[in-house]
Structure formats: structure tokens, C-alpha cells
Amino acid sequence: MFTILLVDDDPVMRLLVDSMLQHVTDDQYEMVYVQRCSDALNHVNSRCFDLILLDNRLSRTVTAQATVPMFRRSAFQSPIAIISSDVSADYLSHPSILGVSHIVDKSQLCDFIRKQIVLAGLVSYEAAE
Numbered sequence: 001m002f003t004i005l006l007v008d009d010d011p012v013m014r015l016l017v018d019s020m021l022q023h024v025t026d027d028q029y030e031m032v033y034v035q036r037c038s039d040a041l042n043h044v045n046s047r048c049f050d051l052i053l054l055d056n057r058l059s060r061t062v063t064a065q066a067t068v069p070m071f072r073r074s075a076f077q078s079p080i081a082i083i084s085s086d087v088s089a090d091y092l093s094h095p096s097i098l099g100v101s102h103i104v105d106k107s108q109l110c111d112f113i114r115k116q117i118v119l120a121g122l123v124s125y126e127a128a129e
Contacts, residue, residue: 002029002120003047007040007067008055008083013106017053020110024117037067041074048076051116053109054100056084056092065091068098083109 002025006017014033021029032049034040037058044052052071056064064082071080081102084092092103104112 002051002117002122003049004029004031005040005043005049005052005078006031006033007035007037007052007058008033009035009058010055011035013055013083017109017113020113021117024114025122028122029117037062037070041070044071044074044076044078046075049078050120052078052080053083053104054080056082056086056089063089063091064098064100068100072099081112 002021004017004021006014008014014031018031021031032043034043035058040052040054043049054064054067054071058067068080068082079101081104082092082098082100083104083106085106087103087105091097095101095103102112
């Protein structure tokens with residue numbers, strides 16, 4: 001079972017990520033979706049996830065520069081992928097700048113999720129196609 005926490009203020013992203021996961025994993029996943037960082041922190045302080053997908057902008061003023069440090073202080077350290085429709089900001093140029101595992105352009109999110117499922121050993125690369 002692949003466990004994922006999606007933190008994004010756009011509820012459409014929940015539907016998209018859920019659809020991507022269904023397609024790739026044959027329902028071998030659990031996704032928790034929240035829109036606010038405070039709700040997400042409650043989850044990450046109570047359990048570990050295989051992957052956290054964290055939207056770069058949870059509002060006009062709150063970016064990953066502010067939210068990632070809060071996640072890094074959580075009880076459980078799960079891999080974090082910052083997702084954004086615009087990865088041109090300097091702080092998004094390399095994961096090490098923010099201290100995250102991945103930075104993913106939302107246009108590449110399906111491929112990224114597919115690779116993470118394969119790396120987790122839930123499906124073979126051929127089955128994930």
C-alpha cells in the first residue's frame with residue numbers, strides 16, 4: 001500500500017492525483033488530502049507517508065520556503081515533493097535549496113507519480129505504463 005499526503009489548496013488537484021494513482025496502482029494506495037498546512041502537519045506528526053506532495057503556493061503569500069521548514073520539524077520524516085505549475089523561481093531550481101526530495105512541475109506530475117510507484121515496488125515499470 002502506497003500512502004500519500006497531498007497538500008494543495010486546489011481541490012481539482014485531489015481529483016487529478018487520485019485518478020493518476022488509480023491508473024498506476026490498481027487501487028493499492030491511500031491518499032490523504034488537505035488544503036491547509038496546519039491540517040497537513042497534524043497528519044505528518046501522527047504517521048509517516050511514502051510521499052508528501054506539497055503545493056508550492058498554498059495562498060498568494062505562502063510558498064514552500066515557509067512551509068517546508070514546518071514539515072521538516074515534524075515527528076515523522078517523509079519524502080517531500082514540491083509541486084508547482086511554475087518552477088522558475090530560484091528556490092525551486094534544486095531540491096537541496098529547500099531541503100526536499102523532489103521539485104516537480106505539475107505538467108510532469110503523472111510521470112513522477114508513476115516513477116515513485118515503481119520505485120516503491122508496487123508495480124513493474126511495464127505495468128505502470
